[in-house]
Amino acid sequence: MFLASQTANKVLIMDIKVSENQLFFSQKLMNWHHTINKREMPWKGEKNPYKIWLSEIILQQTRVEQGRSYYEKFIVNYPTIVDLAAANDDDAFKLWEGLGYYSRCKNLLFTARTIAEKHGGVFPQSHAEILALKGIGPYTAAAISSFAYNLPHAVLDGNVYRVLARFFGIHVPSDSTEGKKLFTALADACLDKNAPAAYNQAIMDFGATVCMPANPLCNDCPVQDKCVALQTGMISQLPVKTKQLVKRSRWFTYFIIEYDKKHLVRKRDGKDIWQNLHEFYLEESTVQSNWTDGSIKMFMENSLNIKTEVVHRSATFTQQLTHQTIFAQFILVQSLSAFDAPADYFWQPIDAINKLAFPKTITQYFNLSLFQTTMF
Numbered sequence: 001m002f003l004a005s006q007t008a009n010k011v012l013i014m015d016i017k018v019s020e021n022q023l024f025f026s027q028k029l030m031n032w033h034h035t036i037n038k039r040e041m042p043w044k045g046e047k048n049p050y051k052i053w054l055s056e057i058i059l060q061q062t063r064v065e066q067g068r069s070y071y072e073k074f075i076v077n078y079p080t081i082v083d084l085a086a087a088n089d090d091d092a093f094k095l096w097e098g099l100g101y102y103s104r105c106k107n108l109l110f111t112a113r114t115i116a117e118k119h120g121g122v123f124p125q126s127h128a129e130i131l132a133l134k135g136i137g138p139y140t141a142a143a144i145s146s147f148a149y150n151l152p153h154a155v156l157d158g159n160v161y162r163v164l165a166r167f168f169g170i171h172v173p174s175d176s177t178e179g180k181k182l183f184t185a186l187a188d189a190c191l192d193k194n195a196p197a198a199y200n201q202a203i204m205d206f207g208a209t210v211c212m213p214a215n216p217l218c219n220d221c222p223v224q225d226k227c228v229a230l231q232t233g234m235i236s237q238l239p240v241k242t243k244q245l246v247k248r249s250r251w252f253t254y255f256i257i258e259y260d261k262k263h264l265v266r267k268r269d270g271k272d273i274w275q276n277l278h279e280f281y282l283e284e285s286t287v288q289s290n291w292t293d294g295s296i297k298m299f300m301e302n303s304l305n306i307k308t309e310v311v312h313r314s315a316t317f318t319q320q321l322t323h324q325t326i327f328a329q330f331i332l333v334q335s336l337s338a339f340d341a342p343a344d345y346f347w348q349p350i351d352a353i354n355k356l357a358f359p360k361t362i363t364q365y366f367n368l369s370l371f372q373t374t375m376f
C-alpha cells in the first residue's frame with residue numbers, strides 16, 4: 001500500500017507492485033468489458049472524432065442521462081464540425097441551455113472554427129495537435145486519440161483515479177502534483193497498448209457501473225481478489241484528496257422590467273459565470289435583500305429614474321455551481337413610462353423572450369405557471 005509521505009512519493013512504479021498487479025488488472029478488466037459490460041451510450045463505438053469530442057465535452061460535469069439529449073440535438077443541428085463552425089452563437093447557446101458550464105459551449109464553437117480555418121475542417125489526428133486545441137485537456141485528448149485513432153493514450157478522470165487508487169491502494173492525494181504524476185504513470189502502465197480504445201472504454205464503464213463512488217459492487221467485481229482497498233477496508237477513504245472546495249454565496253435580484261410588451265434584458269459577458277447567456281436587470285449582493293414594494297419602487301427610481309408598479313415577487317431560487325451557490329429572486333415590475341435601455345441592456349419582445357438562452361435559474365423561474373400567466 002502507498003502512504004502519503006515523502007518516502008512513499010519517491011517510490012518508483014516498479015516498486016509498488018504495479019508490474020505484478022497491472023497485468024492482472026488489465027486482463028480482468030478487458031475480459032469483463034468483452035463479456036459482461038453492457039453499458040449503452042449513443043456515442044459508444046463511435047470513430048468520428050467530431051462526435052467523440054462533442055460527447056466528451058458534453059459529459060464533462062454532466063451525467064450521461066442528462067447529456068444524451070443534448071448530444072443528439074447538437075448532432076441533428078450540426079452534423080459535421082464545419083456545420084458547428086458556421087453556427088450562429090445564440091442558436092448554439094440556446095441548444096446548450098440547461099446543461100451548465102457554458103464555457104464548454106463557447107470553447108466548442110471556438111475550436112470548431114479553428115479546425116475549419118486552420119485544418120480545412122478535418123479533425124487533427126495526432127495526440128499533440130488534439131491536446132493543443134482550446135477546451136481539450138489531457139483526458140479528452142486521450143479519449144479522442146484512442147477512440148478515433150486507436151492511439152495508446154490512457155484516459156485519467158475522476159472515475160479512473162478512484163478505480164486505480166482503490167485497486168492499487170494508493171493513498172497519495174490524487175489532486176497533488178505528486179499524485180497526478182503517479183496516477184498518470186500508473187494509468188499508462190495499465191493501458192492495453194494493443195487495444196487502447198477498448199481499454200479506455202472499459203475502465204470508464206467500470207468506474208461508472210462497478211467501482212462507483214458510493215456502494216461499489218465489490219461482490220461482482222472482476223478484480224476483487226487483488227483489490228487492496230477491499231482487503232484493507234479502505235474503500236470509502238480512497239481516493240484521497242487534499243483540497244477542500246470552498247463555496248461562496250451570491251444573491252441575485254432580477255428585476256423583470258416590462259414596458260409596451262417588452263422586457264429589459266442583456267447578454268452576460270466578462271469573466272464571470274454564465275457568459276453569453278441572457279438575464280434581466282440585475283442587482284447583486286452578498287446577503288439576502290428583503291425587498292418591499294416601497295423599496296423596489298425607490299430602487300427603480302434611483303437606479304433607472306423610472307416609476308414602476310410592482311406586479312409580483314418570487315420565492316428564492318437556488319442553483320449550486322461548483323464553486324458558488326446562487327440565490328435568485330425575481331421581481332416583476334411594469335414601468336409607467338418609456339425609457340431608454342441602459343448600457344448593455346436591450347428591449348426584447350415578450351413573445352420572443354424564449355428565443356434567448358438563459359441560465360438554469362431563470363429558465364426554472366420561466367417554468368412557473370405564475371410567471372407564464374403573468375407575462376405570456
Ligand code: SF4
Pocket residue numbers: 163166167210211212216217218221222223224227228229230235
Ligand atoms: Fe472497486 Fe470493490 Fe472492485 Fe476494489 S473490489 S476495484 S473497491 S469494486
